[in-house]
Structures are given as C-alpha cells and as structure tokens.
Amino acid sequence: MARQYFGTDGIRGRVNTPPMTAESALRLAISAARTFAPEGGREVVIGRDTRRSGEMIEAALIAGLTSMGLQPVLLGIVPTPNVALMTRATGAALGLMISASHNKADDNGLKLFSPEGIKLTDETEEALEAAMATAFEGAYAAPAAITTPQRLGNATALYLDRCLDTVGADMDLSGLKIVLDCAHGAAFEVGPAALRQLGADLFLIGDTPDGMNINAGVGSTSTGQLKSAVLERKADIGIAFDGDADRLVIVDEQGEEVDGDQVMALIAGELHRAGRLKGSGMVATVMSNMGLAEYLKDMGLTLARTQVGDRYVGEHMRQHGFNLGGEQSGHIILSDVSTTGDGLLAALQVLKTVSANDRPTSELLRVFTPAPQKLVNIRFSGANPLDSDTVKDALAQADHMLGERGRMVVRKSGTEPLIRVMAEALEAPLMLEALSHVVNAVEAEA
Numbered sequence: 001m002a003r004q005y006f007g008t009d010g011i012r013g014r015v016n017t018p019p020m021t022a023e024s025a026l027r028l029a030i031s032a033a034r035t036f037a038p039e040g041g042r043e044v045v046i047g048r049d050t051r052r053s054g055e056m057i058e059a060a061l062i063a064g065l066t067s068m069g070l071q072p073v074l075l076g077i078v079p080t081p082n083v084a085l086m087t088r089a090t091g092a093a094l095g096l097m098i099s100a101s102h103n104k105a106d107d108n109g110l111k112l113f114s115p116e117g118i119k120l121t122d123e124t125e126e127a128l129e130a131a132m133a134t135a136f137e138g139a140y141a142a143p144a145a146i147t148t149p150q151r152l153g154n155a156t157a158l159y160l161d162r163c164l165d166t167v168g169a170d171m172d173l174s175g176l177k178i179v180l181d182c183a184h185g186a187a188f189e190v191g192p193a194a195l196r197q198l199g200a201d202l203f204l205i206g207d208t209p210d211g212m213n214i215n216a217g218v219g220s221t222s223t224g225q226l227k228s229a230v231l232e233r234k235a236d237i238g239i240a241f242d243g244d245a246d247r248l249v250i251v252d253e254q255g256e257e258v259d260g261d262q263v264m265a266l267i268a269g270e271l272h273r274a275g276r277l278k279g280s281g282m283v284a285t286v287m288s289n290m291g292l293a294e295y296l297k298d299m300g301l302t303l304a305r306t307q308v309g310d311r312y313v314g315e316h317m318r319q320h321g322f323n324l325g326g327e328q329s330g331h332i333i334l335s336d337v338s339t340t341g342d343g344l345l346a347a348l349q350v351l352k353t354v355s356a357n358d359r360p361t362s363e364l365l366r367v368f369t370p371a372p373q374k375l376v377n378i379r380f381s382g383a384n385p386l387d388s389d390t391v392k393d394a395l396a397q398a399d400h401m402l403g404e405r406g407r408m409v410v411r412k413s414g415t416e417p418l419i420r421v422m423a424e425a426l427e428a429p430l431m432l433e434a435l436s437h438v439v440n441a442v443e444a445e446a
Contacts, residue, residue: 005132006125008309008414012100012109015053020100020108022060024132028110029064030140031131032094035124036115040069040141042093045113047075047083047155049099049186049244052211053108057098062149069141072149075156079186079245080111081342082159086152088117088339099186099244102221103415105212111244117339118318119311156190163194166337167348173355174199179238179251181226183219184209187245191344198351203233206240215242220249220330220343227255237354237361241343246310247330248343250350252362260330261292265367267332267349268324272299276323276336283316283325285309286409287375290424295368308411310341371406372428376439378419380446384412385419394441398423398434406431410438419446 005011005019011028013020033040044065048054058074065072070093075086080097087095095113103109112120112128120128178200182188188207195202205225206218218225220242230238230251238251250258264282271277281302284292293303304320306312310331317325317335326332331341338345354361378385385391398408406425413420419442423435 003126003129005129009101009119009311010109010111012103012107012415014106015108022056025057025060025110026064027132027135028128029061030068030135030138031128032112033065033068033070034138035128035131037070037093040145041071043071043073043090045073045075045083045087045090045092045095045152047078047080047086047095047097047186050077050184050188050209050211050214051098051100051105051108051243053105054098057108057110061096061098066147066149067140069145069147071147074149074151076151077186077189078155078159079190079342079344081246081338081340081345082155082190083111084113084117084338084340085159085162086155087113087115089158091115097244101244101246101415102215102219102242104216105214109415113340118314119340121315160190160194160197162337163342163344163348164197166334166345167198167352171352171355172199173351174201176237176351176355177201177203177233177235178351179203179205179226179229179233179235181206181218181223181238181240182245183215183241183243184213185215185219185241185243185245187241187344191241191245194344194348195351203229203235205229219243220247223249223251223257226251227257231255237351239347242330245343246341247327247332248347249330250361250365252365253360254362256362258365260326260328260332261289261370262365262367263330263346263350264324264326264332265292265295266353266365267334267346268296268301269299269367270349270353271324272301277301278324279317279320279322281322283313283320283322285313285327287328287422289328289373290371290407290426291368292370309414314340371424371426372431373422373424374431374435375420375422376435377413378421378439378442378446380417380419385442385445386410386412388441388445391438391441391445394438398438401434401437402430406434408434408438410442
C-alpha cells in the first residue's frame with residue numbers, strides 16, 4: 001500500500017501542508033485510540049521539542065485522544081528518548097513525540113512508541129494508515145468518558161536520573177572542558193544539567209530556543225559553530241545533539257567531526273572488554289563504514305546490518321539479542337538502558353571513557369581507519385529517479401565496477417525529497433568513479 005502519512009521515522013513534513021497538518025494529527029490520535037486502546041481509559045504520553053508549531057499539533061492530539069476517552073499525559077519539552085522511557089514506565093497505551101528531528105522549524109513530525117517504548121513496526125503503521133482514512137466515521141466516547149489532559153512535571157528529572165545512573169555517581173568531569181550544542185532543541189535544559197551535575201567545565205551554544213531557531217546553524221547536522229567554539233576555547237571535546245536529542249555528533253579537540261560509527265566502535269570496545277557486549281557484536285545500517293566491520297572482526301565480533309532507520313536497528317537488536325546498535329548519523333541504542341536512540345546517554349558513555357584516559361579525544365575516537373566513503377544527497381521533484389531505467393543501468397554498472405572491493409547504497413529518503421547516494425571502496429579513486437557514475441545518472445533524471 002502506498003503510504004500517505006508515514007515515512008522512515010513516523011510522520012514528517014512541512015507544517016500546515018499534508019501530511020503534517022492539525023487534521024492529520026487529529027486523525028492519527030483517533031485512529032491510534034481505536035487501535036491501541038479500543039476500550040478507552042488508558043494514558044497516552046505526549047512530548048514535544050521546541051518548535052512553535054508543536055503546541056498546535058499537541059492540541060490536535062489532545063482533542064482526538066480525549067474525544068476517545070483516553071488520558072493525555074503531557075511531558076512538555078523533552079527529548080524523544082524521554083517519551084520512550086515514560087511510555088514504558090507508566091504503562092501507557094502509546095507514546096507520541098512531536099518533532100521533526102534535525103529538520104528546521106518549518107517542518108514538524110510525529111514519532112510513535114508502543115507500550116514497551118518501541119517504535120512501531122511497518123505493519124502497525126500500515127494499519128494506522130488505513131484507519132486514518134476513515135477516522136471521522138467511527139464512534140467516539142460517551143460524554144461522561146471524555147477526559148482532560150494532565151501534566152507530568154517530573155518527567156525530565158526521571159530521565160536525567162536514568163541517564164546519570166548509567167555512568168555512576170562517582171563519575172567526575174571536572175577536568176574536562178566541553179562545548180555542548182543543544183540545537184536550540186529538546187535537550188536545551190536536560191543536556192547542560194547532566195554535564196554540570198558531573199562537574200564539567202561547560203560552554204553552551206544552541207541553548208536559547210525561540211520556537212523558530214531549532215537546528216538553524218546549530219546541531220548535529222550543522223557543526224560549524226561547534227567546531228569554532230571547540231578551537232577557540234581549547235576544549236577537550238564538543239558534543240552536538242539534534243532537535244529532539246535522539247542522536248549526537250562529536251567534535252574532537254582539533255575541531256574535527258567524529259561520526260556515529262567511531263562512537264559505536266568506542267562503546268563496543270569498552271563493553272566487550274568489560275564482558276557486557278551481547279550478541280557477539282553489534283547492529284548498524286547499510287550506511288555504516290566497512291572499516292567498522294573490519295574493526296569488530298579483528299576482535300572476533302560481528303556487524304549485523306539493517307536498512308536505514310534506527311527503528312530497524314532496534315528491531316534487529318531485540319530479535320537477535322544485541323545490546324548495542326545505531327547509525328552512522330549518530331543514533332545510538334544502548335538497549336540495556338534505552339529502547340531508542342539517545343544522544344545524551346551516548347554522550348555520557350563517551351565522556352566516561354574520555355575522562356578515564358589521558359589520551360586526547362582525537363586519538364580515543366579514531367578507533368578504526370574508515371574505508372573511503374562519500375554520501376551525496378540529490379534533491380528531486382516529480383517521479384522517483386530510482387524508477388528510471390537509466391539510473392538502474394548506472395547502478396548495475398557501478399556495482400560491477402566495485403566488485404568485492406566496495407559497495408553502493410542508493411535510496412530515497414523517507415523524510416525529505418532526496419535521493420541519497422553512498423559509495424564506499426577500499427581505494428578512493430574507485431569509490432569516486434563509481435559514485436560519479438551514479439550521481440550523474442540520478443541528477444539527469446531529478
């Protein structure tokens with residue numbers, strides 16, 4: 001079934017344009033109530049990031065849920081992993097996070113969590129898609145069963161305590177100079193609170209949200225300010241969250257960006273040496289570097305790959321007994337503690353290692369030598385270029401060109417009108433030749 005609402009990670013789009021409208025949120029709330037709590041009387045946890053449109057979407061969700069006899073529990077501005085945590089902790093029927101993640105303020109979105117705090121499966125999303133089409137045609141709650149929302153004031157404190165518990169009360173960051181970029185987003189309070197509580201010498205950027213500046217020149221996809229601040233302040237490390245703080249990017253003391261693959265490699269090594277890495281390896285997506293797989297192989301560990309999306313990583317982890325997984329983009333799941341990607345949780349694991357070593361961050365976080373890899377994003381309008389025979393032929397030729405010495409990953413973004421073309425090979429010239437061959441074909445069609 002062609003999807004009208006759901007993409008790679010919930011529903012996302014430009015505000016007041018389908019699928020990201022108040023009507024869509026209302027349809028979703030009503031349909032989710034019938035799907036997850038047909039008898040009514042259950043709680044639904046709702047959090048949001050700092051976007052101005054978040055309260056509008058929240059109001060639509062409240063209207064739909066209360067009309068069906070469900071009790072909205074409002075967390076306010078919180079990171080996405082806080083919603084997952086509170087959904088599971090309260091036994092709620094559903095968790096809803098209002099966020100468009102790393103997108104700018106003109107966009108918004110909805111991420112959904114099951115009662116176990118897990119992102120929904122494709123099958124459940126498809127069932128909701130079907131139900132949303134007829135949402136206004138079914139029955140509603142009796143007048144006496146209509147509810148009013150309640151606010152949960154201690155959600156942030158509970159999330160903060162959960163994160164700090166993972167590194168222990170004796171962790172001391174007083175010797176570290178840290179620059180933290182909160183992306184003017186959901187972690188603008190809890191991120192600094194965590195690092196200050198651990199004694200860090202902290203400098204903040206992206207910590208003054210105004211409803212429209214989320215991810216604007218700051219955050220995990222725009223690290224220029226962070227790099228400059230690290231160098232200017234001679235900091236030991238820089239950390240950037242995205243708008244809903246379910247991912248992070250690290251900048252070392254030399255102002256160089258470190259991606260999620262290196263962070264996962266660092267954490268995998270630490271867990272393995274401590275005898276706490278489960279599944280004899282970890283899980284990543286098809287976008288993760290070949291060098292990560294080789295690093296794990298040298299330790300006798302495996303790298304399992306999934307399609308792009310941290311929910312697919314999490315699903316594979318649960319099915320096969322892994323406790324570490326994530327994406328090159330910085331979504332990192334530590335499933336002994338969290339059910340979804342968690343930027344603050346991952347940052348604390350990195351800082352624990354950095355604080356316990358005399359080596360600079362640039363050494364500690366260059367865990368493996370990456371294979372030459374490059375990603376090109378191509379914006380398109382109209383038909384999907386990947387359906388073109390010309391592009392299919394170019395892909396086949398590139399695969400033949402690379403053979404066993406490299407690989408191509410080409411996919412349509414589930415959140416933006418982009419074709420993402422990634423090439424990787426053991427030799428840079430080979431990688432660039434294959435990449436150029438496919439990019440030229442896609443651009444011609446786009």
